[in-house]
Amino acid sequence: MKVRVKLFGTLRQGFSGYQHPQGMEVEIPDRATVQDLLALLGISESQRPVVIVEGRILKADDRMRSGVPVNVMQVIGGG
Amino acid sequence: MKFIRVNMSKGTIRTGDVPQDYLGLGGRGLTSILINTEVPPKCDPLGPDNKLIFAPGLLSGTPLGNTSRVSVGAKSPLTGTIKESNTGGTISAALGRLGIAAVVVEGQAPEGELSFLRIDDKGNASLVPAQEYKGMRTYKLMKEILEAYGERNSVLCIGPAGEFGLTTASIQSSDADGLPCRAAGRGGLGAVMAAKGLKALIVDQRGTGGRRVADPAAFREANKAYIKIVREHPEPGHLMPTLGTAALVAPVNSMGAFPCFNARKGVMDGWEKISGETMAEMIKERGGNPTHRGCAQCFIHCSNVFVDTEGKYVTSSLEYETIWATGGMTGIADLDTIARIDYLCNDIGIDTMSTGVAIAVAMDAGYKEFGDREAAIEMVEEIGKGTEFGKILGSGPAAVGRHFNHDRVPVVKGQGVAGFDPRAMLGNGVTFATSPMGADQTAGNVVSPCLGGFLDPLQAEGAVEVSRNLQIFMAACDSTGLCFMATMALQEPEPQAVFRKAMNAILGTELGPDDWPRAMGIRVLKAEREFNRRAGFTNEDDRLPRFYYEEPLPPHNTVFVISDEELDSTFDF
Numbered sequence: 001m002k003v004r005v006k007l008f009g010t011l012r013q014g015f016s017g018y019q020h021p022q023g024m025e026v027e028i029p030d031r032a033t034v035q036d037l038l039a040l041l042g043i044s045e046s047q048r049p050v051v052i053v054e055g056r057i058l059k060a061d062d063r064m065r066s067g068v069p070v071n072v073m074q075v076i077g078g079g
Numbered sequence: 080m081k082f083i084r085v086n087m088s089k090g091t092i093r094t095g096d097v098p099q100d101y102l103g104l105g106g107r108g109l110t111s112i113l114i115n116t117e118v119p120p121k122c123d124p125l126g127p128d129n130k131l132i133f134a135p136g137l138l139s140g141t142p143l144g145n146t147s148r149v150s151v152g153a154k155s156p157l158t159g160t161i162k163e164s165n166t167g168g169t170i171s172a173a174l175g176r177l178g179i180a181a182v183v184v185e186g187q188a189p190e191g192e193l194s195f196l197r198i199d200d201k202g203n204a205s206l207v208p209a210q211e212y213k214g215m216r217t218y219k220l221m222k223e224i225l226e227a228y229g230e231r232n233s234v235l236c237i238g239p240a241g242e243f244g245l246t247t248a249s250i251q252s253s254d255a256d257g258l259p260c261r262a263a264g265r266g267g268l269g270a271v272m273a274a275k276g277l278k279a280l281i282v283d284q285r286g287t288g289g290r291r292v293a294d295p296a297a298f299r300e301a302n303k304a305y306i307k308i309v310r311e312h313p314e315p316g317h318l319m320p321t322l323g324t325a326a327l328v329a330p331v332n333s334m335g336a337f338p339c340f341n342a343r344k345g346v347m348d349g350w351e352k353i354s355g356e357t358m359a360e361m362i363k364e365r366g367g368n369p370t371h372r373g374c375a376q377c378f379i380h381c382s383n384v385f386v387d388t389e390g391k392y393v394t395s396s397l398e399y400e401t402i403w404a405t406g407g408m409t410g411i412a413d414l415d416t417i418a419r420i421d422y423l424c425n426d427i428g429i430d431t432m433s434t435g436v437a438i439a440v441a442m443d444a445g446y447k448e449f450g451d452r453e454a455a456i457e458m459v460e461e462i463g464k465g466t467e468f469g470k471i472l473g474s475g476p477a478a479v480g481r482h483f484n485h486d487r488v489p490v491v492k493g494q495g496v497a498g499f500d501p502r503a504m505l506g507n508g509v510t511f512a513t514s515p516m517g518a519d520q521t522a523g524n525v526v527s528p529c530l531g532g533f534l535d536p537l538q539a540e541g542a543v544e545v546s547r548n549l550q551i552f553m554a555a556c557d558s559t560g561l562c563f564m565a566t567m568a569l570q571e572p573e574p575q576a577v578f579r580k581a582m583n584a585i586l587g588t589e590l591g592p593d594d595w596p597r598a599m600g601i602r603v604l605k606a607e608r609e610f611n612r613r614a615g616f617t618n619e620d621d622r623l624p625r626f627y628y629e630e631p632l633p634p635h636n637t638v639f640v641i642s643d644e645e646l647d648s649t650f651d652f
Contacts, residue, residue, distance in 0.1 A: 008329040008356060010317045021351055048313045050530045055335035055346070055634050059532060073330045076314055077527035077567040078399070078499075078520060 001030050001066035003037070009074035011043060028064060035060045041072070048075040080180040080290065083204050085196060087275045088127060088186030092204045097180045103588075105137025107163040108558030108603045109181055110152025114161050115606040120614035124156035124267075125244060125274040127187035133174070133235065133280060134182075136560015140175015140289045141585050143302060145309065146560035147171045147375040149235070149252070154614070155266035157246040157433075157475055158492040158517040161610040162266035163557065165521075168252035170233035170282050171560055172375035177202040177286030188276025197228070200283040209278045214239050216426045216463070217251045217259035220279065225257050228281055234259070236279035238428025241269030243465045245473030247433035248273070251425055254373040254382065260395040261373060264430035265494065265519060267475075284375075293587030301581035306378065308577060312568035319381035319564050320370045324399040325355030327498070330530055331403075335634045336503035338496070339407040341436075341443035342489050345503045345632045349412040353402055358383070358414055366390040379564045385418045394422040400520055403498030404435025409442060410449030420459055427463040429473055432520075434459060436476040436495035444483035487626050492517035492616075499526060501623055501639045502632040504536040508639045509546035513621045513649040515607035521563055523549035527570070539641050547649050554603040555596030601652055608650060618647045 006023035007015065018024055028037055034051045043049045051058045052071045064070070082101075084093045100116065101109055110132045122128035131153045138146040149171035155162035174182070179202060188194065195207040212220055217238045224234055234253040241248035248269030251259035272278075292298045310316045318326050328350060331337045335345040351357060359369040365386045373382030373396050382396045397418055405424075406417040424431040438458050441447065447454035461469030471482045476495045480488035489496045491511050497520030501508025506525030514522035523546050528534040534545045556566045559582065569578050572592065583590055611620075627639040 008354075009326055010313070010321050012356075020356070046313065048531070050330065050532075052330065052333040055333065057334065057530065057532065057536070071329070071333045073333065073530075074313060074318055074326075075527055075530040076318060076326050076330060077570075078324070078327060078524040078563070 002027055003064055003066065003068065003070050005041070005070045005072055007072050009076070011047065011049065011072060011074065014042065032064050033061050034058045034064065037064055037070070043072065049073070050075055080178050081202060082180055083182045085182065085184045085204065085206070086186045087184060087188040087277065090206055092206065094202070094204065101180070104558065105139070105180065106134055106148065106150040106558040106560055107152070107165065107554060108599060109134040110150045110163050111161055111603050112606045113181070113183065114152055114154065115610040118154055120154070120610055122154060124154045124159070124271060129154050129271060131184040131268065131271050131275055132181055134180065135171040135174040137558060138582060138585060139171040139560035140173070141292065142298070143581055143585060144306065144376050144378045145562045145565040147377065148557070148560045148562055149174065150557060151250055151263040151268050153268055153271045155268070156270050157267035158494050159614060160492055160515055160517060160616060161607045162268060162516055164263035164265045164268055165557055166250070166252040166261050166263040167374035167562060168233065168254050168261045169284060169375040170235055170252060170280070173233040173282040173284040173286065176284070176289040177282070178289040182280065184275050184277060187274060192276045193278050194276055195279045195281055196277055198282045200285045202286060202288065212278050214242060217428050218426050221253055221257060221259045224279060224281055230257060231284045233282045233284055234279055237269040237272050238426060239463055239465065240427045240429040240473050241273035243470060243473065244270050244273060245429065245462070245470060246270055247430045247437070247473055247475045249428050249430045251428055254395065255375065256395070258395060260425050262425065262430070264432060266516065269428050290585065292585050294584040298581060298584035301577060301584055304577045305581050308574045309379065309565050309568045314567045315379045315564040319379050322355035322359050323369070323381045323383050325358050325397070325402055327399040327526070328354040328402060329356065331499060331526065334503065334529070334536060336500045336536060337403065337407055338489065338498065338500040340410050340449050341408055341439040341487060342500060342632070343443070345500050346634055347407050347412060352412040353406045353414055353417065358397070361414060362386065371395060374562065377562070379562070381564050387415065393418045394425065397421050400498055401431040401435070404432045404495070405438070405455070407498065408435050408439035409455050411452055411455060413452060416452040416455065419456060423456070423459045423463065427459070429462055432497065433475050433495045434462065434472065436489060437472045437479045440476045440479040440485060440488055441472070441483065443487055444485035446483065488624060490518060491623060492620055494518050499524070500632055501627050502637050503635050504529060505539055505639065505641055506534055506536070506542040506546050508623055508627065509542050509641060509646060509649060510550060512623050512646055513546070514550065515604065515611050521553060523553050525549060527567065537635060537637055539645070542641060543645050543649050547652070550604060551600035551652070552596045553600070555600035558599055558603060604650065618643070621646055
């Protein structure tokens with residue numbers, strides 16, 4: 001399935017052709033989880049990624065859904 | 080370490096050793112414990128019995144990086160509670176280098192008298208008549224002070240808002256460029272400073288005689304490890320220098336917890352126009368600086384210099400809370416307007432957060448349309464001019480609500496909330512409701528555990544416990560001079576142990592994990608709570624405004640569901 005991914009924080013730095021605000025379309029297996037998506041994108045745990053879909057923070061083993069926009073961001077503590 | 084007491088009624092200054100009761104304390108720990116010991120809890124905050132304390136963090140001015148926060152404390156004229164508001168810049172390190180643990184300003188100058196308090200490079204303090212600076216705005220004031228006393232000085236000062244006695248007036252702090260863009264913004268401490276008759280505190284940066292590192296070899300080792308931890312952490316090491324605190328705009332909107340249009344919605348249409356990512360790009364394209372060092376001894380560089388389309392300076396240190404309050408709450412998705420309001424607030428000497436919320440309440444009451452940029456700027460100008468309506472705005476959101484007889488006023492203990500809606504981030508509702516300071520964004524912000532998956536932002540479970548632990552942690556951090564950004568790398572026991580090693584090596588102490596952060600944080604919170612209780616505050620004051628319990632916030636359409644009993648258990652320690 002395909003999902004449209006938007007990147008935030010410093011995560012865009014790893015994707016030279018990335019265009020915002022369109023984001024990028026990513027092809028993932030039908031039963032892919034959050035973890036699978038991050039692995040496919042090459043985003044490591046050390047970057048403290050957070051995947052937010054429709055206002056909900058997903059867990060690592062939550063399954064991705066087709067056609068729903070995905071925001072990949074980073075943990076931040078405030079200021 | 081020295082203790083300076085200034086009596087504004089008599090115009091006298093006493094410099095002595097740190098009193099026994101305050102040994103080992105710094106920053107918020109010192110201001111709060113001193114206030115609880117020495118200030119009559121029911122006193123008039125703008126009268127002679129209140130005391131205004133400037134206390135550098137315990138580690139400020141030492142070689143340990145990112146410890147340049149100075150705490151300003153007093154009884155607040157806005158909340159009526161104890162108040163500590165801390166700010167960055169360069170003055171904390173300057174005071175620390177001089178070996179000054181605190182400057183305590185007491186009494187009240189005779190009506191109409193205005194002074195500077197000057198501390199030279201030998202640590203000698205003197206009061207200097209400053210009549211001619213009456214009413215002066217802070218950018219001009221700081222420029223003139225630095226011209227008169229030399230660039231190697233640090234300044235804390237007030238603008239006209241403080242002199243009008245407005246209860247959301249700030250104290251502005253000089254940044255590394257000598258500009259008044261950093262603020263001890265919360266709680267109206269600028270009005271306390273004005274009531275004392277003090278226009279500015281000016282401290283020479285070239286002082287010596289401060290705290291000597293007790294164990295240099297142990298410090299070198301611990302410091303190296305501390306720098307590595309902070310530099311390699313994705314937030315202070317990478318995210319902060321790239322986007323600053325404005326990086327929060329995206330995740331908080333994505334979570335549906337960004338209070339906008341006076342907290343009627345949790346996601347702002349067009350929030351990407353005011354995101355940290357957009358701002359950094361805009362600043363870069365225009366020739367400003369998105370990675371700016373604002374404070375002494377900082378190796379994070381979370382600040383920025385915002386410029387207009389012609390590359391001309393507009394403001395610096397434009398941060399998340401200001402973007403949220405003056406942009407989100409007012410419905411203004413335009414960074415140029417937000418930056419202009421930020422500059423004006425700093426120049427007038429008024430808290431950007433309270434001002435944004437005050438404008439939003441006025442708009443919500445029908446005074447102007449949400450999103451009206453000119454109206455928002457005009458309202459801030461009115462504060463600076465001291466018009467009748469400007470004085471209402473500068474007295475905070477609750478005063479605006481009373482003026483318009485409007486009951487949707489997002490305040491706790493009279494202080495405007497911060498940019499995280501309690502209905503979509505319940506843990507921050509706990510912090511806003513129970514913090515001894517009134518609603519506050521740094522007292523124990525749960526956004527990080529929410530994003531990290533440790534706390535469900537929409538569930539009550541765990542919210543009180545996480546808020547409690549963070550409130551303890553922050554009270555301990557605020558006592559050391561540590562900046563918020565560095566604390567983000569010190570959340571876990573292991574990095575905390577490294578920081579503690581550095582602290583012990585500097586102070587010659589043997590503090591363990593039970594001592595710092597836990598015991599120190601609890602001691603500070605207990606003193607603050609005790610002061611508030613003696614001032615007449617009860618558990619009933621630890622509540623959110625009614626509408627948070629009754630009015631669902633889109634898009635999650637949730638309300639604040641944590642019971643009063645649960646809130647009252649926050650300080651069960």
